[in-house]
Amino acid sequence: MAEVTRKGSLGFFNPFKSKSGSRSNSRASSVVDFKIGNDARKGSLATVTLKKTSSSGRSSRVGSARNSVDHTRASRHGSTLANDGGDEWERDAQTGERKDHTELLHSLAHRGSTEELVDRAEAMFLGIPPQPAHDFFARLPRSVWDRVMQSLSPADKASLAFSCKPFRDLLGTGVWTNLNSPENRDAKIEFLGHLDAHLPDHLLCFPCAVYHVRSQKGNEILRPTNVSNPIFECPNVFNIENRVSRHRITVGRALPFPFVQLILRAQKYSKDHGIPIDSMSRRYKDRDGEWTHQTRYVVVEGHLLVRVISSAFATPALPPAGLRRLLYSPSDNFNPFFSVCSHWRDGNLMPAIKCALSHIPKPPEGSGIAGTAAKVNYHFHRPHPIITLCSECRPMRRCPECPTEYLIELKVQEDRSDPDPRKMFKHALVITRWSDLGDGTSPKDPEWAACNGEGEYDSFSSLGRRAIAGTFESQFTVDQIPGQKMISMNPDKVKLGEKGHDWY
Incomplete structure (x- = not known):
């Protein structure tokens, strides 16, 4: 059988194979040798294979091959220059590394503190002479400034008049005296809040709307509610009708709003403006009950978060009267011994x-x-000390009306007060509460007012899927983040208050 020669042979893949009788076969392979870089690279060899074509398409194919050779030469030449340090990149004089100019773009992102941004802004305008206020004010006509002033709030007008003399002359001193009117009380507090960074020795009193001198600067200590503890000189410090806003922590313990200001001022400005946050942590036991409490605070993104862990030894199979005696404090209007928000009566907590x-x-x-046999059987076959809660009481609860979350647990703890060594370890009810107390700018903050039951707040839409408990615990370690699912404390949003009977 005669051998059939295929027209589209794949022999061009082999650069060393040639066929006789073909004119183009004499140029079947083309080996291009060129020098690159210094003498150490003279042995560099580049091999380019050209596909055999007919005479009609020879010129176009050869041109494409030349472009390929030039592209190979340029890429190899560029890589050689990059290795030699002769490219357009700037290199470090000592290490020889390329300087990445994209770091300049990344540095524009705010990744540091506010003080770093201020320093960068000062360095940016360094060497530029300051412009007098009169020249800046003269850029626009008076009618334009009047139009701008009409769109400002009373607090913004007072702040603008406080900035320089031209704006004070434009607005007049009446913008300050108008803040003393009762309808502008909120605007006055907003204006005074802008001066907080310049008054480390004073503290803004919201009931008086005046800055008072701190009487215990740097030594403010949180004390029980039955102990007089004024931290600034205020004429209404003992006025019950005009008292400072405070949040209930546990029985006989409350957090006044001035302490929230001091904590956040120290975090925002300097330690002279407030108190260290570690000085607020407490561990104590109730005088009237068997509960022990641990409090801890942390500042996250300008908000003060608090965690209160309350625990008490529980006797099994308590009757309703025993449950009430264990959970509720008669001396505190039958509020729970542990920490709760103002909405604890509503829902299924x-x-x-x-x-x-x-x-x-x-x-x-x-x-x-029968009783003796049961006791002997209980002695040799004791139940497991670790108790697994059911689906009804195991999930974490989030209050839908304030940023507060609860976790219910049963743990085995040591009771050192029991003289019987056989009963030293008992089951204890542990209730952990996490709350967001706001940013400390005003008692009317949404978070602070909601935890005290003085404002409306939708926690699920405001907080989203990220739990306060996870945010708090992630500041210390990721190993202690509660792993329970989160459900609503009041899914039906039924507000019964004192009329509800399940809470008691």
């Missing part, structure tokens, strides 16, 4: 806590042969 207490195993009781 207290029923969930009572459900958790029902999971504590009850020891056998009775007399006779």
Whole structure:
């Protein structure tokens, strides 16, 4: 059988194979040798193979091959220059590394503190002579300035008049005296808040709308509610009708709003403006009850977050009267011994806590042969000390009306007050509360007012899927973030208050 020669042979892949009788075969392979860089690179060899074509398309194919050779030569030449340091990149004189100019773009992002931005702004305008206020004011006619002033709020007008003399002459001193009117009280507090950074020795009193001198500068200590503890010189410090706003932590413990100001001022400005946040942490025990409490605070993105861990030893199978004695304080209007927000009566928080207490195993009781047998069986086959809660009381609760979250747990803790060593370890009810107390600018802040029951707040739309508990615990370690799912404390949003019977 005669051998059939295929027209589109793939022999051009082999640069060393040639065929006789073809004119183009004499140029089947083309080896191009050229020098690159210094003498150490004279042996560099570039091999370019050209595809065999017919005479009609020879010129176009050769031109494309030349372009390929030039592109190879240029790319190899560019890489050689890059290695030699002769390219357009700036290089470090000592290390020889390229200087990445994109760092300039990344440095424009705000990744540091406010003081760094101020320093950069001062360095940017360094060497530029300052412009007098009269020259800046004369750029626009008086009618334009009047139009601008009409769109400003009373607090902004007072701040603008406080900036320089031309604006004071334009607005007059009446913008300051108008702030003393009752309808402009909120505007006055907003204006005074802008001066907070310049008055480290004073503290803004919101009931008086006046800056008072700090009487215990740097030594302010949080004390129980039954101890007089004025931290500034205020004429209305003992006035019950015009008292300072405070938030209830536990029985006999409250957090006055001035302490929130001091914590956040120290974080925002300097330590002379407030107190260190570590000085606010406490660990104490109730005098009237068996509960112990641990409080801790942290500032995240300008907001003060608090965590209160309350625990008490619980007896199994308590009757309703025993549950009330364990959970509620008669001396505090029957509020819980542990930390709660103002909406604790609405929803299923207290029923969930009572459900958790029902999971504590009850020891056998009775007399006779059956009771003795049950006690012997209980002695040799004790239930597991780690109790797993049910689906009703295990999930975390979030109050839908304020930024507060709760976690209910049953843990085994050591009771050192019990002289019987066999009963030293008992089950304890542990309730952890996390709350966002706001940014400390005013008692009318949404978070602070909502936790005190003085304002409307939708926690699920405001907080989203990120829990306050996770935000708080992530500031210290990622190993202690609660792993429970989050549900609403009041899914039906039914507000019964004192009329509800499940809470008691």
